[in-house]
Amino acid sequence: MRKSTLVPVLALLGSLALTTSCSTDTSSIDSAPAKTGSTPTGGTAEGTDPGGSVNPAKIKGIRIVSDNSDDRSCPWASSYPDVPGASGMTAAMKKYVATRIAGFRGDDGGSAVTCGADSTGASPNGAELNISYSFLVASGDVVGVRLTTLNRPAAGDGLDTRTYWYDGKNGTAESAYALIADGSQDAFVAALQKQLKGKEGADPASLDDTENRTASLDDMAFTADGGLRVDFDRGTVGVPAGGRYTVTFPKATVTPWLSDFGKRVQQQTASPSAGLDLGATSTPSATMPTQTADGDDTTNCAEVKCIALTFDDGPAAPYTATLLTYLAKYDARVTFFTVGQNVAAHPELVRAEVRAGHEVGNHSWNHPDLTRLATGEIRSQLERTSAAIKAATGKEPTLFRPPYGAINGKVRSATTLSPVLWDVDTEDWKYPNASRVAQYVISKAGRNDVVLLHDIHPTSVGAVPEILRTLSARGYHFVTVSHLRATL
Template sequence: MRTHTFVPTLMVLGALSLTVTSSSASPAYSASSDTATVSARTGSSTTSSQVHGVDPSKIKGLEIVSDSSEDRSCPFATSYPAVPGAEAMTAAMKKDAEQRLATFRATACEEGQDNGAGAELNISHQFLVASGDVLGVRLTTQDLSAAGSGLSARTYWYDGKAGAYRTALGLVAADSRAAFVAALKARLKGREGVDAASLDDVFSDPASRTAVLDDMAFTADGGLRVAFDRGDVAVPAAGALTVTVPKKTITRWLSAFGKRARHQTVRPSGSLGLGAHHTPAPAVTTHRRLVRAEARAGHEIGNHSWNHPDLTRLTRLTRRQIISQLSRTNAAIKAATGKTPTLFRPPYGAINQTVRNATTLSPVLWNVDTEDWKYRNADKAARTVINKAGRNDVVLLHDIHPTSVKAVPEILRTLTARGYHFVTVSHLRATL
């Protein structure tokens, strides 16, 4: 039987998708000082140097819940963390992410709808603190089907001592919220685009107040940064705003949980204990360990961007951001494997000359699309590969879907029996 060459992208391209959810791009904020500040919030992917970083690989039992599409008529990528012991918080993030995705699909991805305007949904995450009995996460949403920048963010908090999920407003004591809100209003009034009367309306209604005060986190010096999405407290043209309340002012208003959350942010203990009944070992659930294991097994690891945006949508994504998306991922892969990748698979297969000029990485696309992200059926995914695979083909599969992983053994058995040989992309290219 004649031997064919077939690329193991069920391993190679699956590995590429691992870096999508290793962390998140988060908005950049102004540095805090000992006086309260109000500033514009940008859509930059650089995390403020005033915020402590959290190494997700140190969170035992961490799993990243991811979903994505490779269909450019409905491009989306979502991720949020699931941490043992914080199930109520995970449920809140899951509900919000699924609702946003359902809305996006209904409004921007209906069959036959023209998506030429550049609709895209990206939900990524950033750990704010994971220490002691406190867990804090920010989910950042970029919805390019929305007006303006489409950027919004929300923070989620878990109180391990009480075994309870907390909203951002839970950082402030109930009997201090009136004073806290009054201080925020005083700092916002006078800003361009902020109408005093409208501001009173926003904060006087309990539901509205909770909705706009949904993104709060501590700075490295102990202040509290409150972020407002575009249109929350000012006219949309004014953009997103932040208020940083300094440590000496916010201290008296914090709840007991807020004080513990600040302490663990400013002086993290280095370990997280949320009282989980069972905490599995992190051997295969953290991306760094898994990528390292794949590299040691001889698989080729490539770059798939930091959080899966369409790199060609230059009306929203600058060349500098393209470089950041790829360079940050390169650094993470090198940290895990000791080697900088030479290949990258552009999200959605979207690539143009601008993207090519922004990197020295060699792009990898595919010949066979299983659409496994759409059907989530192991038998269908396996049959698609087996029926369509040809000499020197590259097949697209996603290891974030259990059904795709389940399809792999049948694919390997059947194609191996037919004389196919699985190699890395670089090996294939060298033999063509």
């Protein structure tokens, strides 16, 4: 697949403020009716987390597990955290993500979403699956993570949110319902039903089924002041047309209902400890490269053969660190198109990229198809990511790569960043074989080409030494996209 790489862009700047309301003195309920054409924050969890912000970079040994199809005819992307010492929680998230991806692709034997390219290369029925994460709390001996899934096409808004919990004191993964003490569950549910009663489309009686309560009450988290917020997806406690319902209980009301685990989560959300201690030794990370760029790149691509290798979706531990070591051996410079939520988790890797003379670009916050978002949502995706890159490196990016290569006039007008596509698509996400990836690049690459790879796949990183060795012997110079553009 060959795509134009030099695309001029002029755009407007903007920002999107997303807020949620919480009650501090009385129980409250909010319902969100269906809105035609509305996509809540592009599948991200922006504005939905009731607790304070958590900096994942402070979680020692954290690894973000990311994957995507990069196929616009059937696009899916997923990301969730692997927290050292919380293996049970990680396993539960991994199982959920694998199940959703299999269902979307039809690998589970069920009825598959119809995928296939239209005249623009996109799925004709707007199919897309996006699973992203956000931390609710990671402090003391507790961890809470929300997974937000956007599935198109699907009934209602296609949005599913659920929370995953880990109790470090007992070494167990827990459901959201475990925040409530066994002896208080009936009183808690009765209070929820009272709040839901009379709301248009709501069916409070659906919570009478005790066997299904854990599944229905799968998204609960504490607010910064110790209250408890309960979120229901469309159709969970009523008809889909009724929208999403949110019930918030103040601290004084909810505290008597909490389990010991729930009380510790409440405390760590409202008053976080200095760090996270799950009583486990974190997995050693790859040695961080210490190479610094040896001056400015003086390669003149008008006179010599140049090629721009680009790596999407990272940074990823430990693969990106290994890749940087390979690149340093050949004094090769490349462009990394980074995903914002991964930058936030691994700013040290992004700093290492810049220190070694590589270029860092913007690849959105959590890899949605930007053409399907509202203008404000596009800006939010790109601006949050640029802010994370600047926080890590001190420099804002000038380039962006739209996920799946999906771009239109709306996307162009939403940002001043210059879009970059590619000439050679390795499809390394589809073929996890280092030798195949290397040979494909070697056989297809031409002078001044931009090559698409991913540093979230170990097999892709493993292909790089052979690519560098062979193409260097053929006289190629490895440069960043911006350097390639500037010297042509």
